[in-house]
Amino acid sequence: MILDGKAVSEKRLDLLKEEIDESGLYPRLATVIVGDDPASRMYVRMKHRACERVHIGSVGIELPETANTEDVLDAVRRLNRDQDIHGILVQLPMPGRIDTEKVIEAVAPGKDVDGYNPFNLGKLFSGHPVFAPCTPRGIITLLDEYGIDISGAHAVVAGRSIDVGRPMAALLLNRDATVTICHSRTKDLAGELARADILVSAIGKARFIGPEMVKPGAAVVDVGINHVDGKLCGDVDFDRVAEKAAAITPVPGGVGPMTIATLMENTFTAAKRIICSRVV
Template sequence: MVTILDGKAVSEKRLELLKEAIGESGLYPRLATVIVGGDPASQMYVRMKHRACERVGIGSVGIEIPGDATTQKVLETITRLNEDADINGILVQLPLPKQIDTDRIISAVRTEKDVDGFHPTSLGLLMSGKPRFAPCTPKGIMTLLEEYKIPVAGARAVVAGRSIDVGRPMAALLTNADATVTICHSKTRDLPAELKRADILVSAIGKAHFITPEMVKPGAVVIDVGINQLDGKLVGDVDFAAVKDSASAITPVPGGVGPMTIATLMENTFAAAATRMP
C-alpha cells in the first residue's frame, strides 16, 4: 500500500518544534522579504512566509519594489538589509522581472543572511558537502524523507530538472546522503528509461502530469516538486492518480513539498540568528 508523504503534517510538527526552540533561545530572529512587482503567485508565497514567521516567533519585514525598478534600485535595498544588524535573513522572491539581473541580486545578499541558499558561496559549500544554508525546497525534501524513515544511502536517485534552486542542490544533498544520483533534463536521451531506474524519483520540471506510470519503477519513492495549473486545478509534474498505485511512497500536490519549503525557510532563519550568538 502506498504511503502518502504528508508534507503539511510534517511541516506542522517542525514549526511547533521550532516555535519552542525559538522561545527557549531568547532570540528574536528577523526575516526580510523583497518582492519586485505585483505577480499574484509571488505575493501569495510571500504572504504565506510572513504568516509562518508570525506563527513561530520570527519577526518579518516585507519590502515591495515597483515592477519597473532597475537592478540598481534592488541592489540598494539589498545593501541596506545587509547592513541592518536586526535582520538575520534576506529572501528575494523569485522570479524577478526580466530587466533585473537576477544573478547580481542573489550574489549581493550576504552569505550569513542567505537563508534561501542561492548565493554562489552557499551553493559551493553545499557541493563540497559542508552546507551552511541549503536551498529550502531540496532541504525540506530531505527532511521529509528522514521523517518517513526512507533510506537514502545506497539508493539510486534520479532528479528530473537541473535548476539552481531545486534540481542541482537536490542532487547535491542526495549525494551528500550517499545516494547514487542522476540528473535528467531536456537533453537527456531516453528520459523515460532513466526515470524508471530510480528508487527515489524527484521531479522538478514544471510540466503538469508529465510523469506517468510507465516512467516509474514499481515501489519507487516519488517526490513531486511541480506546481502547475491544469483545468483550473493545482497539480504536480506527476500524474498522482495514475502513479500512486505503482509507488511505495508519493507526495501530493498540494500538501507535499510546498509546506516543507516554508518550514525549512523558518529553520534556516533561526539558524542564521543562532550563529550570531556571542
C-alpha cells in the same frame, strides 16, 4: 504511503516555535519583492504568516514594477548592514530587466536563508552545507521523517535548475545516494526515470510522469506546480503512479509546506550564528 508534507511541516513549525521561545532570541526575516505578480505576493504572504506563527519577526520590502537592478541592490545592501535582520529572502522570479544573478550574489552569505548565494552553493556542493535551498532541503527532511533510506539508493532528479534540481542532487549525493540528473536533452528519459529508487521531479510539465516511468516500490517526490483546468497538479500523474509507488507526495500538500518550514529553520539558524558571533 502518502508523504504528507503539510503534517510534517506543522510538526516541525511547532517544535521550532518552542525552540525559539526557549532560546530568548528574536530572529528577523526580511523579504524583498519587485512588482505586483499575484503568485509572488501570495508566496511572500505565506512566508510572513509562517514567521508570525513561530515568533520570527518579519519585514517586507516592496519595490515598484519600475524598479531597476540598482534599486534592488540598494535594498539588499541596506538589509545586509541592518544588525537586526538575520535572514534575507529575495522573492523570485524577478522582472526580466532585473539582473537576478547580481542581486543573489549581493545577499550576505550569512543572511542568505534561501541558500542561493554562490558561496552557500559552493559549500553545499563541497559537502559542507550551511544554508541549502529550502525546497531540496525540505525534501530531504520529508524523506527522513518517513524513514526512506537515502544511503545507497539510486536517486534520479528530473530537472537541472539551480534552485531545485542541482542542489537536490548535491544533497542526495551528500547522503550517499547514487545520483542521476535528467533534463530536456536526456536520451531515454523514461528509462532513466524508471530505474530510480527515489525519483524527484522538478520539470514543470503537468502529469508528465506516468506509471510506466516509475519503478515498482519507488519513492516519488513531485516538486511541480502546474495549473490545469483551474486546478493545481504536479509533474506526476498522481492517481496512476500512486498505485505503483511505495511512497509519493501529493500536490498540493507535499513539498510546498516543507519549503516554508525549512525557510523558518534556516532563519533561526542564521540568527543563532549571527548573534553568537557577536557575543564571541
